[in-house]
Amino acid sequence: MEELLYTEQLEANFTITEDRIFCEHGKLEFSFENNATIVNSISVYLKRNRIGTNLVNQLEILAIQNGLNIIEVPASPTKEAILFWQFLDYKPSSKDDIFWANKIVRSHKESSWDTPQGIVVMRKEI
Numbered sequence: 001m002e003e004l005l006y007t008e009q010l011e012a013n014f015t016i017t018e019d020r021i022f023c024e025h026g027k028l029e030f031s032f033e034n035n036a037t038i039v040n041s042i043s044v045y046l047k048r049n050r051i052g053t054n055l056v057n058q059l060e061i062l063a064i065q066n067g068l069n070i071i072e073v074p075a076s077p078t079k080e081a082i083l084f085w086q087f088l089d090y091k092p093s094s095k096d097d098i099f100w101a102n103k104i105v106r107s108h109k110e111s112s113w114d115t116p117q118g119i120v121v122m123r124k125e126i
Contacts, residue, residue, distance in 0.1 A: 012024070012025060012051060012054060014054070014055070014058050016058065016062060019031060019040075021055055021058045021059055021062070022055075023051070023055075025044065025045050025046045025049070025051045026042070026043055026044035026045055026046070026051045026052060026055055027041075027042070027043050027055070028041070028042045028043075028055040028056065028058075028059055029041045029042075030059055032066060032068060035068060035069070035070060036068060036070040036071065036072050037059065037062075037063040037066075037068050037070065037071045037072070038071075038072050038073075038074075039056075039059070039071065039072070039073040039074075042055060042056070052084060053087075053088065056088055059071065060124075060126050063126060064126060069125055069126050070123065070124070070125055070126075071090075071123070071124050071126060072093065072121060072122070072123050073085055073090060073121065073122040073123070074119040074120075074121055075119060075120050075121070075122050076112060076119065076120075077100060077104060077112055077113040077114075077115045077118070077119060077120050078104070078110070078111065078112050078113070079104055079105060079107070079109070079110055080110070081120075082101050082104050082105055082120060082122070083105060085122040086101075086105070086122075088124070089124055090122035090123060090124045091122065091123060091124070092120060092121065092122060092123075093121040093122065093123040094121065096116070096117075097120050097121050097122070100113065100115045100120050101120050101122075104120070
C-alpha cells in the first residue's frame, strides 16, 4: 500500500525589503546583480509546508516587477537542496553543475557533497 505524505499549507504574511523576503516560518535573502537575481540564502523553519516554495514564488514575482528574468541559486550540494530547486524548475547552470546535480540526486548519500566550488549553481529563466 502506498503511503502519502500529508503536507499542510500554512498561511503566511510575507514582508519584503530590499534584500529579504520573510515570514514567521522562514526567510529568503537575495540581491540584484546586473540582469539577474541571486538567492544568497533560504531558511525554512517548518519544512514540508510550502513555505520555501512560497518564498521563492514571492522572489520570482519581485524579480519580474524589477525587470529581471534570471534567478540564480548557489545551492548547497545536498540531495534535499538540489531536489527542492529542481521541483521549482531550476536547472543546473553549467556542465559541471549538471554533473554534480545528477550525481548528488542519484546517490543514497543524504549529507553534503564536496564539490569543487562547494555549491551547485541552479538557474531559472522566468
